[in-house]
Amino acid sequence: xxxxxxxxxxxxxxxxxxxxxxxxxxxxxxxxxxxxxxxxxxxxxxxxxxxxxxxxxxxxxxxxxxxxxxxxxxxxxxxxxxxxxxxxxxxxxxxxxxxxxxxxxxxxxxxxxxxxxxxxxxxxxxxxxxxxxxxxxxxxxxxxxxxxxxxxxxxxxxxxxxxxxxxxxxxxxxxxxxxxxxxxxxxxxxxxxxxxxxxxxxxxxxxxxxxxxxxx
Numbered sequence: 669x670x671x672x673x674x675x676x677x678x679x680x681x682x683x684x685x686x687x688x689x690x691x692x693x694x695x696x697x698x699x700x701x702x703x704x705x706x707x708x709x710x711x712x713x714x715x716x717x718x719x720x721x722x723x724x725x726x727x728x729x730x731x732x733x734x735x736x737x738x739x740x741x742x743x744x745x746x747x748x749x750x751x752x753x754x755x756x757x758x759x760x761x762x763x764x765x766x767x768x769x770x771x772x773x774x775x776x777x778x779x780x781x782x783x784x785x786x787x788x789x790x791x792x793x794x795x796x797x798x799x800x801x802x803x804x805x806x807x808x809x810x811x812x813x814x815x816x817x818x819x820x821x822x823x824x825x826x827x828x829x830x831x832x833x834x835x836x837x838x839x840x841x842x843x844x845x846x847x848x849x850x851x852x853x854x855x856x857x858x859x860x861x862x863x864x865x866x867x868x869x870x871x872x873x874x875x876x877x878x879x880x881x882x883x884x
Contacts, residue, residue, distance in 0.1 A: 732762055733849055736827045737874060740806075741851075743767050744829065749803050754829040756806035758814065758821055758845070765819050768810030770803050797856065807836040811843055821845050830879045831857030831871075841867045848872070852879040 730738065736757045743755030747770040756768045789797050804812070807828055814821050822844035826832075831854035832840060840848060841863065847870040854860070855878050864871045 732759075733827070733872075733874075736764070736825075737849065737851060739764065739767070740827045740829070743769050744806070747771060747806070752803075752829075754806040756810040756829075757827040758810050758824050759827070760821075760824040765821065765824060766810050766813040766817065768806045768808070768813055770806050771809065772803050791856075805833065805836050807832050808839060811839050814843070825849060830854040832860050833857075834859050834863070836860070837863045840864075841869060846870065849874070851875065852877050854879060 736759050740755040740757045743757065744753045745755075747753035747755065749770050752770055754770045758765045758767070791797065807826065810826070811821070813819075824843075824845050825847040826840060826845050827849045829850070830852050831850050832848065833854070833856075837860035848864065849872045851874045853873060853876065861871060
C-alpha cells in the first residue's frame with residue numbers, strides 16, 4: 669500500500685523524509701492536513717517540497733488565565749449537581765491558593781443522590797426563575813476552604829464558570845479579591861456586575877455568551 673501511495677501522489681523519500689510535489693498541494697484544503705495524512709499512512713516525517721515548505725508548528729503554552737480556567741473546569745468534575753457542575757480556582761502571583769466546586773454542605777445529601785431542591789424567585793419585572801438551593805456554590809466553597817485553612821485572599825484572582833451570583837459577589841468583595849475571570853455570563857448576573865464595578869473589582873469574560881442550562 670505504501671508503494672502504491674508513493675506512486676499515486678508522487679512521494680520522494682530523501683534523508684528519511686517524504687517530499688510531496690507541489691502539484692498535489694492544490695488538491696488539498698490545507699498543507700497541515702496533508703502532513704498529518706501522510707504521516708499516518710507512511711509513518712515518515714513529511715514536509716511539502718517547493719515553495720510551500722511546511723515548518724513545524726510551534727507549541728503555544730496557555731496563558732495564565734487559560735491555565736487556571738482549565739484547572740477550574742477539571743475541578744468542576746467533582747461537583748455533585750448535574751444542573752451546574754462548576755469549579756472555582758482562586759490564585760495569586762501565579763499560584764493556586766484554594767479551589768472549590770458545587771456541592772451540598774458537609775454531611776448533607778447531594779443533588780446527584782436525592783435530586784434537586786428548587787425555589788422560585790419572582791423578579792421586579794415579574795419574571796419567574798428557578799434557583800436550586802441544595803448546594804453551596806463553587807465560589808463559596810473555595811472561600812470557605814480559605815477560611816478553614818487560614819489563607820488570606822487579599823489581591824487574588826478568582827476563576828469560575830459564569831458570573832457569580834449576588835451572594836458570591838458580596839463574599840468576593842469582602843475577601844479582598846481584586847479580579848474575577850468568568851468563562852461565560854450568568855443570565856441574572858447584572859446586579860453582580862454592577863456591584864463589582866462599584867467595588868472596583870476587575871471582571872473579565874472568556875466569552876460574551878450567556879450560559880444556558882435546564883430549568884433556568
